[in-house]
Every structure is written in C-alpha cells, then in structure tokens.
Amino acid sequence: MDISVRLIDPTTMHPRLLWEDIMAATVVMLSHTGVQSPFPFELAVDDLPGFGSAQFRLVIDPAGVASEHVSRLQRTYESSRLVELAAIAVVGLGLYHGGGHGIMDIALRGSGADYLVDESNHLLEVAGRSRRSDLGVAWQQRWQRLTDRMGSGFYVCVVEFETPAGRLAFKT
Amino acid sequence: MATAHVSVSDMLVTVKSRELQRGLLAEMRGDQTGAARHLLAAAHLELVLADDYEQSDQWDLALRSRLSAASCFWRAGQPDQARELFEAMIQEHPTQEQAIREVVASLEHDYPKPSSSV
Numbered sequence: 001m002d003i004s005v006r007l008i009d010p011t012t013m014h015p016r017l018l019w020e021d022i023m024a025a026t027v028v029m030l031s032h033t034g035v036q037s038p039f040p041f042e043l044a045v046d047d048l049p050g051f052g053s054a055q056f057r058l059v060i061d062p063a064g065v066a067s068e069h070v071s072r073l074q075r076t077y078e079s080s081r082l083v084e085l086a087a088i089a090v091v092g093l094g095l096y097h098g099g100g101h102g103i104m105d106i107a108l109r110g111s112g113a114d115y116l117v118d119e120s121n122h123l124l125e126v127a128g129r130s131r132r133s134d135l136g137v138a139w140q141q142r143w144q145r146l147t148d149r150m151g152s153g154f155y156v157c158v159v160e161f162e163t164p165a166g167r168l169a170f171k172t
Numbered sequence: 173m174a175t176a177h178v179s180v181s182d183m184l185v186t187v188k189s190r191e192l193q194r195g196l197l198a199e200m201r202g203d204q205t206g207a208a209r210h211l212l213a214a215a216h217l218e219l220v221l222a223d224d225y226e227q228s229d230q231w232d233l234a235l236r237s238r239l240s241a242a243s244c245f246w247r248a249g250q251p252d253q254a255r256e257l258f259e260a261m262i263q264e265h266p267t268q269e270q271a272i273r274e275v276v277a278s279l280e281h282d283y284p285k286p287s288s289s290v
Contacts, residue, residue, distance in 0.1 A: 110278035
C-alpha cells in the first residue's frame, strides 16, 4: 500500500512531542540511502488495533524541513543518535496511518525511553539500526523483553536505514 | 466524606514529555549542563504526575512515572537522589523489585557513578 506523507505531518499527528530535530535527523538518514526525494520506506505493520496488518510503502516528502537545520544536525549528532531519532519519525507516521493512533507521552526507564500510545496507554518501544542485518536481533530482544514483562498490549517498532525498511507490531 | 477524584493534566504530561525530550537531545549533543537542566525539570514533573496517577488509581502509570523520575535524576547527575527513589519504590512495590533493580543496573552500566549499589 503506497502512502504519500509529509515529514512534517507528525507535528500535527502527535502534537505532544517535539519533532523539529527528529524530522531533520530523518532527512539525514533517508538521504544516506542514495534515493532521491520523496524517499520510499517499506514498513510492515502487524495487528495494529482498529487496523490490522499491511505492508506500507511510505513515500516521504521532506518539504518543510529546513536544509540549514539538516546540515547543522548532521554536524551536531553522532550517526547512532541520528538513527535513533529518525526511527521515531517512522513510527509516528506508521501509527497514524495504521489506525490513527497517537503518541501521548514519553518517559525514561533507566538508559532507555518508552512511549504511551492513545488514551489506552499502550506501551511502545522504538529502535533504529543503520544496517539491515541488525534488524532481526533488535526486534527479537524487544519483543521478548516486553512479552516477559507485560504479556500483551504493547507496541514494538524497529527500523533500519540501509534498505530502508522496518516493522511495527502490536502484541494482542 | 466523598473522595476527590484527581484527573491527570494533559498539559502537565505534554510539558513533562517535552522537557524530557529536550534533556535527551541535549544529552545526545554532549551538552551536559543543558541535559541536567531539562532532565531535572522532567524529574520533578514526573513526581507530580506519579502522585496524580496514584490518586486516580492508575498504579502502573504511577510506578512508570516514579521510575522515570529516578532515571531523570540519575542522568542529570543526581544519583543519590535517584537511589533514594529507587529504594522507596522497592519498599512500596516488593513484587517489582527485580524490574526496578534491572533499571538501576542499566543506569549503573551506561551512566556509571562512584556510589554504592542500591
């Protein structure tokens, strides 16, 4: 399913969060794939509440993100940080187009952070990787850890920026 | 006497989330002063939210906010205050001791401080 999106859309989809640096980081990471704008992104979504499963091909238009900000961000943050930030933009787009879900809150949990989705307060963990080969392990770690901790009722999203592609799923 | 129902403020959650994000972004930039300022703000707001969640019987969210508050204090350079909070959480939620100690262990590993363990 092709979905044309604007990178600035999460600012209105999920207005409780700050998106400026996240959007610029996403432009940096998608530009590294060597593909011209608008950038395609393959996202598999599984069992999202009120939506179900699908294979999204997000076609991401970076219009509205200032090139000066992108350049500054590229100089300021290490690449591993840019990957982390860009993953948040992808999950923001995926949640909205996969059932109209909204990110409501972010909290720290030790060295990591997690999010709450919708008024139902379903937990979400997000991870980004530079290489496609790291996707499977990152996915399994998060899915298993949250299954052990919570049983069900949570989201996991892991994306990679080599292909680029990712997976967003809800554990029922 | 009727018990007053406390609702959790959307605005407070939003301000907290954004302060936390500002802290994380400053941390990523290596701006420790900025990170501490924003993470301390988020920590105090998490404590207010934790009380509000408790008064509205949202116990899981209250614990999540307290874990977040302690994590913010630790990453803002106040590990002693964080340890006090973690210790209080273990006393109040003994069934969650392992989960709380896992959070402490992740902080000790990634944000080591020269203090004794909880």
